[in-house]
Amino acid sequence: MFPWRWLALLALIPLSLSADAGVKVKLTQKGLDFGRELFVASLQEKLMTIKVPDISGTERVDPIGKVHYSLTGMRIVKLGLPSSAIGLVPGTGFTLTVTNAFLSLHGKWRVKYLRFIKDSGSFDLAIKSLTITTSISLRSDETGRPAVAVATCATTLGGVSIKLHGGASWLYNLFTRFIEKGLCSSLQKQICPLVAESVSSMNQFLKTLNVLAPVDRYAEIAYPMVSSPEISNSSIGLNLKGEFYNIGHHMEPPFSPAPFFLPNQEQSMLYIGLSAFTANSASFVYNKAGTLSLNITDDMIPPSSPFRLTTRTFGAFIPQIAKLFPGLMMVLQVKTAKDPLFNIEANNMTVDAISSLTAYAILANTSLAPLFVLSVDSSVGARVNVVGNKLTGAVNLNKLDMTLGKSYVGDFLVGPLHNIFQIVLKVAVLPRVNVRLKEGFPLPSLGKINLTNTQLQVLKGYILIGTDLQISG
Secondary structure, eight states, X not given: OOTTGGGGGGGGOOOTTOTTOSEEEEEOHHHHHHHHHHHHHHHHHHHTTOOOOOEEEEEEETTTEEEEEEEEEEEEEEEEOOEXXXXXXXXXXXXXXXXXXXXXXXXXXXXXXXXXXXXXXXXXXXXXXXXXXXXXXXXXXXXXXXXXXXXXXXXXXXXXXXXXXXXXXXXXXXXXIIIHHHHHHHHHHHHHHHHHHXXXXXXXXXXXXXXXXXXXXXXXXXXXXXXXXXXXXXXXXXXXXXXXXXXXXXXXXXXXXXXXXXOOOOSSSEXXXXXXXXXXXXXXXXXXXXXXXXXXXXXXXXXXXXXXXXXXXXXXXXXXXXXXXXXXXXXXEEXXXXXXXXXXXXXXXXXXXXXXXXXXXXXTTSOEEXXXXXXXXXXXXXXXXXXXXXXXXXXXXXXXXXXXXXXXXXXXXXXXXXXXXHHHIIIIIHHHHHHHHHHOEXXXXXXXXXXXXXXXXXXXXXXXXXXXXEEOO
16 A cells, blocks of 8 residues: 555645746655655565566586476565665656665475486575666646656666575585576566556555645635646655635636745755745635625624624714614624735735625614625734644734725714724634634645644745655554
């Protein structure tokens, strides 16, 4: 289940030259080394499955003459891959070299000579200084996921030693002169096909990249690659779309990603950059879905609050309301005038929103009587965090400006209402927003690879996540 799973890390990886990327990811040398260790462990399991076919033949061996031999029941009993290295090939892919590998094989031998003499026993063959060198290409498949393939593969064998159990000493001549070469050749021929098989099966795991990840009942986020991989001498990267869409209805927003570049940091295994484009595409999607509009009612105000959403409360500031609609409950209808805008600067992230707020009195027959309409210009500060494989957030009120758009109860000053609406936002609106933001949205992920030891920086134009990786299960 795990062959070459380390290559799955490549699905989380920077393509700094594409202007179409909302998200960029970079796998550093530290991440490559982590993956290499996973690969070596899984490749070792794969190589242990080598099947050595029975071998038989006839050779002339001094001083016996013709000897008919057969080797059967051969199996790998020990295999080690103690040293390995990964190297990047800019623009193409990478190479993986395993050195000083060793394996031991056990089997049974049988010989017949001088027409009627038969002998049999067992043997152990040990190969040391085995080297496997393979180069792997990396590309994007038709779904926007990474795909790998073996470009070249070669193996070399070092020293070989044989120990016979039973039989005469002349049998060593038979093994060393005739059998050893064929046996080693049989083993060698199976290694590269198993490497290729591992790479091919790895593509099934790479297909678990969440190129379209559900967020909630309104939205999903797309992470397909938007250009070919960029491979340098020190990192491997992909550019991902990083765009929110309404579920079942993909509409492009009226803006495009701005170019941004990940810093040259190498301390973490993986770096993920999420641009303001990604955040603003979410704003576009949720506004289209109507989820940014809200009716605020009195039951959303904490019971302990002295402020109530009634005509009596507002009548203290706007006497006409109390006179025209005495003793009634109220509802505030908030609608966004345009998509809220995320601004990401160094160490500071804000969301600016322009909305309309219409106040209604709830009449005895439950119909609504309009009281006034305000234009509201608000700004909140945003904080983000990584929890598991999700980006979560929270907001707090920075600024609230209001102007009177229309009044149904005569002219009045808006200024005295400022504190009331600050309270409404802080106790009724922002807590509900923060509950949703706490749920977060999925980051680019693949299979059972999890983020750990994450660090987060807010830089100009994007959020940078530095993280190490681990595999669960």
